[in-house]
Amino acid sequence: TAGITQAPTSQILAAGRSMTLRCTQDMRHNAMYWYRQDLGLGLRLIHYSNTAGTTGKGEVPDGYSVSRANTDDFPLTLASAVPSQTSVYFCASSVSGITDTQYFGPGTRLTVL
Amino acid sequence: GQNIDQPTEMTATEGAIVQINCTYQTSGFNGLFWYQQHAGEAPTFLSYNVLDGLEEKGRFSSFLSRSKGYSYLLLKELQMKDSASYLCAVMDSNYQLIWGAGTKLIIKP
Numbered sequence: 001t002a003g004i005t006q007a008p009t010s011q012i013l014a015a016g017r018s019m020t021l022r023c024t025q026d027m028r029h030n031a032m033y034w035y036r037q038d039l040g041l042g043l044r045l046i047h048y049s050n051t052a053g054t055t056g057k058g059e060v061p062d063g064y065s066v067s068r069a070n071t072d073d074f075p076l077t078l079a080s081a082v083p084s085q086t087s088v089y090f091c092a093s094s095v096s097g098i099t100d101t102q103y104f105g106p107g108t109r110l111t112v113l
Numbered sequence: 114g115q116n117i118d119q120p121t122e123m124t125a126t127e128g129a130i131v132q133i134n135c136t137y138q139t140s141g142f143n144g145l146f147w148y149q150q151h152a153g154e155a156p157t158f159l160s161y162n163v164l165d166g167l168e169e170k171g172r173f174s175s176f177l178s179r180s181k182g183y184s185y186l187l188l189k190e191l192q193m194k195d196s197a198s199y200l201c202a203v204m205d206s207n208y209q210l211i212w213g214a215g216t217k218l219i220i221k222p
Binding site for chain 2: 040041042044045102103105
């Protein structure tokens with residue numbers, strides 16, 4: 001069982017370039033999330049989607065956009081990367097957007113130079 | 114503002130017991146989660162508490178006191194594989210998870 005997959009595993013990106021981080025889940029979960037994790041800080045929510053066709057902003061949405069065209073996929077796009085977006089990005093999903101356990105993908109390590 | 118506090122790092126001995134504390138101040142409360150995260154890996158779910166009291170699950174137990182804004186994770190019979198970061202997260206009134214920075218647990222033989 002794959003669960004949640006993310007691609008790429010890691011990436012070095014020049015500042016100003018755009019990039020899409022991919023996230024796919026095969027658990028038919030309704031809710032999906034994008035977090036960033038930085039040293040010394042807790043996971044911070046970037047964007048979320050409670051169901052296909054809807055998205056919402058989290059704590060740190062600036063510089064990022066998402067779409068949810070179907071249940072399985074939830075890509076995160078950086079339109080014009082900046083060095084402060086260097087981080088580890090985790091995608092997660094849960095059965096619903098309420099008090100369900102969130103399951104995490106393996107993460108994407110992004111370095112913006 | 115919303116805040117989750119955990120110790121940054123703790124050290125314990127293999128076979129011993131360790132308690133990792135978490136205090137929180139959030140806008141509303143819809144449950145508290147503990148996750149384990151090994152270095153370089155994704156967080157994995159350990160426990161969920163929404164009512165006061167102790168929840169036991171094998172070697173791991175989690176306690177919640179909503180009136181005190183306090184939880185702890187208790188790990189018994191420590192094994193080397195328990196070396197990891199332990200993340201406390203509270204679901205607020207908007208059903209969003211607020212995460213602590215995590216406690217890095219180092220197990221020594």
